[in-house]
Amino acid sequence: DAxxxxxxxxxxxxxxxxxxxxxKPISGHNSLFWYRQTMMRGLELLIYFNNNVPIDDxxxxxxxxxxxxxxxxxxxxxxxPSEPRDxxxxxxxxxxxxxxxxxxxxxxxxxxxV
Amino acid sequence: xxxxxxxxxxxxxEGRAANLPCNHSxxxxxxxxxxxxxxxxxxxxxxxxxxxxxxxNEMASLIITEDRKSSTLILPHATLRDTAVYYCIVRVSGxxxxxxxxxxxxxxxxxxxxx
Numbered sequence: 001d002a003x004x005x006x007x008x009x010x011x012x013x014x015x016x017x018x019x020x021x022x023x024k025p026i027s028g029h030n031s032l033f034w035y036r037q038t039m040m041r042g043l044e045l046l047i048y049f050n051n052n053v054p055i056d057d058x059x060x061x062x063x064x065x066x067x068x069x070x071x072x073x074x075x076x077x078x079x080x081p082s083e084p085r086d087x088x089x090x091x092x093x094x095x096x097x098x099x100x101x102x103x104x105x106x107x108x109x110x111x112x113x114v
Numbered sequence: 115x116x117x118x119x120x121x122x123x124x125x126x127x128e129g130r131a132a133n134l135p136c137n138h139s140x141x142x143x144x145x146x147x148x149x150x151x152x153x154x155x156x157x158x159x160x161x162x163x164x165x166x167x168x169x170x171n172e173m174a175s176l177i178i179t180e181d182r183k184s185s186t187l188i189l190p191h192a193t194l195r196d197t198a199v200y201y202c203i204v205r206v207s208g209x210x211x212x213x214x215x216x217x218x219x220x221x222x223x224x225x226x227x228x229x
Contacts, residue, residue, distance in 0.1 A: 033216075033217075035219075042220070042221060042222075043201075044219075045216060045217070048216055056216070093158075102148075102160040102163065103158075103160065105158045105159070107157055108156075
């Protein structure tokens with residue numbers, strides 16, 4: 001398996017534009033996580049899906065952020081409109097839903113909003 | 115949620131054992147201790163996890179104290195490629211109850227392996 005695949009790896013956009021980040025989890029994994037990493041706040045969990053259903057989105061910073069998982073092999077994180085403070089590295093991770101399953105992380109998308 | 119406390123940074127000589135401590139004094143009986151690491155510009159990587167017993171795999175050993183209030187991650191022969199930020203995490207239960215799974219990352223320990 002190629003692991004968790006994220007695209008794009010780098011994204012530069014202007015303030016106010018819509019940004020869509022994509023994630024393909026490992027086949028057979030039914031839990032998916034979106035994290036954001038900044039120097040100031042470290043790694044923050046944004047949202048967690050189990051069997052394509054959002055379980056906990058309490059980490060989503062505000063209404064400008066939305067995440068979907070239309071099927072078991074694809075998820076998106078959308079920011080509309082984007083702001084400079086959204087600049088960060090966004091990671092997607094997946095795991096099997098078991099009591100002690102390890103999570104596998106993608107390589108991340110580095111987002112810069114200018 | 116059980117919180118963890120780790121030193122901000124540590125140095126280790128190449129070839130020596132790296133011992134990374136973690137305090138988790140409020141851990142609950144059914145919570146696991148996980149260790150992940152993040153090498154610069156990469157996504158976090160799973161290392162090892164345990165509940166009560168000591169664990170060993172090809173990457174590291176995990177020593178958990180009998181009262182489970184602290185643990186130590188041991189890299190037996192550190193190499194330059196082990197330079198990374200190491201996160202000790204206690205797994206919290208998600209809102210959906212049994213079977214759910216979340217990882218909450220703290221600041222971690224920045225390990226520098228010195229030639």
